[in-house]
Amino acid sequence: MERDQWSQFKLRVNINAPADKVYNSWATPGGLEKWFLRKALFRDKAGKAKSEDTPIEQGDTYEWYWHGYPDSVVEKGTVLKxxxxxxxxxxxxxxxxxxxxxxxxxxxxxxxxxxxxxxxDDDTAMKHFVGDSRGWIFYLANLKSVLEGGLDLRNKRMELTNVITA
Structure with a gap:
């Protein structure tokens, strides 16, 4: 396999739900918390916190926290589009x-x-490619499960570690 083939991955899932509901599952703090995150904090460009049902916009920043992990495990980033x-x-x-x-x-x-x-680079290529894609596969399956049937598959217990559901 050529080295640059490890620079990205693409995953697809079919979901039997209205497009606006699926979009809002990604683009509102409350939507993300239903299938992906324990806590999704977003701030607009002025630094004002967004409520759970306020649409996320380009330029907003975020802090994300997962079930099964302490608050010291946080992802911070920016909404690009x-x-x-x-x-x-x-x-x-x-x-x-x-x-x-x-x-x-x-x-x-x-x-x-x-x-x-x-x-x-050799130190992070496989770990990043495999680790991120593995996580996204689970979360996309959970999005489908939550939207189509209401069953949330996430591990929400801190004492359970090294499981595929967190």
Missing amino acids: ANGKDLFSFTFSMKCPVTINMYEEAGELIVQLVESGLPL
């Missing part, structure tokens, strides 16, 4: 951009996630 309909992008681990696109294919709504700009 948010068009209010079918495109949402943000910086993620190591400031790599993650882009969410939604579109119809074969009569179904597809959610596509692309994480790009992954490091290619």
Whole structure:
């Protein structure tokens, strides 16, 4: 495999839910907390905190906290794009951009996630590529589960560690 093939990955999932509901699951703090995060804190460009149902916009910054991890495990980043309909992008681990696109294919709504700009040095390439893609696979499956049937698959217990659901 050529080295630059490790610089990004693309994941897709079909979700049987209205497009606006799927988009809001990514683009509101409360939406993210239903399937992805324990706590999603967003601030606008002026530094004002956003409420759980306030749409996230380009330039907003975030702090994300996961179930199963203490508050010392936090991801901080910036929203790169948010068009209010079918495109949402943000910086993620190591400031790599993650882009969410939604579109119809074969009569179904597809959610596509692309994480790009992954490091290619020997020390982090595999760890980052494999670690991030593994996490996103679970969370995309959980998004589908929550939106289609209401079942949240996340581990919410701090005393359970090294499980695929956190």
